[in-house]
Amino acid sequence: MNFKIVITHLLLIFILILSLPLTAESKASENADCEDTAGLIIIGEVEKVTFMSKGLKLKARIDTGAETSSLGVDDQQPFERDGKKWLRFSVKDPANEKLISFERPIVRTASIKRHGAEDMKRPVVKLKIMLGNIEMERQFTLADRSKYTFPVLIGRNVLSGKYLVDVNRKFSTKQTGGKEE
Numbered sequence: 001m002n003f004k005i006v007i008t009h010l011l012l013i014f015i016l017i018l019s020l021p022l023t024a025e026s027k028a029s030e031n032a033d034c035e036d037t038a039g040l041i042i043i044g045e046v047e048k049v050t051f052m053s054k055g056l057k058l059k060a061r062i063d064t065g066a067e068t069s070s071l072g073v074d075d076q077q078p079f080e081r082d083g084k085k086w087l088r089f090s091v092k093d094p095a096n097e098k099l100i101s102f103e104r105p106i107v108r109t110a111s112i113k114r115h116g117a118e119d120m121k122r123p124v125v126k127l128k129i130m131l132g133n134i135e136m137e138r139q140f141t142l143a144d145r146s147k148y149t150f151p152v153l154i155g156r157n158v159l160s161g162k163y164l165v166d167v168n169r170k171f172s173t174k175q176t177g178g179k180e181e
Contacts, residue, residue: 037164041132044169049152052128054100056093058152062165066155068110072145087123089142110141132173134162
């Protein structure tokens with residue numbers, strides 16, 4: 001009977017030892033396999049994005065769950081140029097409420113998954129943007145975002161390999177001139 005009690009106590013001690021938190025040394029070696037993030041820019045959950053061809057600055061929600069970025073447009077008119085499908089669309093400039101017109105070739109049509117509703121088809125165009133001090137050309141779906149707070153949604157196609165998102169920050173990129181609001 002004493003032998004069973006000794007074994008039970010040893011098992012309990014062993015379980016307690018296994019459940020103790022890792023020491024700082026073992027945590028450091030555990031994280032040694034993590035990727036170095038020193039080259040990435042930390043941005044907030046909301047930033048300003050400049051659409052380079054028009055100098056248009058818009059507030060953008062940063063969404064790591066979205067694969068492709070999205071731009072809110074007021075109207076869309078498809079047309080053909082040199083046998084290819086193009087799109088003419090307008091975006092409202094919040095600085096003066098004027099519509100800024102764009103013309104871009106349609107790159108593809110994206111299927112947007114919606115919770116509790118059928119998938120939606122949206123045209124996709126390439127736009128040159130600046131987020132922080134990084135200028136890039138990326139694909140954007142075009143949609144009516146008038147019901148949303150932010151006219152732009154920045155997805156993983158912009159973020160990947162360049163940015164880390166800190167949800168406690170807003171307007172943290174140097175390009176916007178520092179924090180606002």
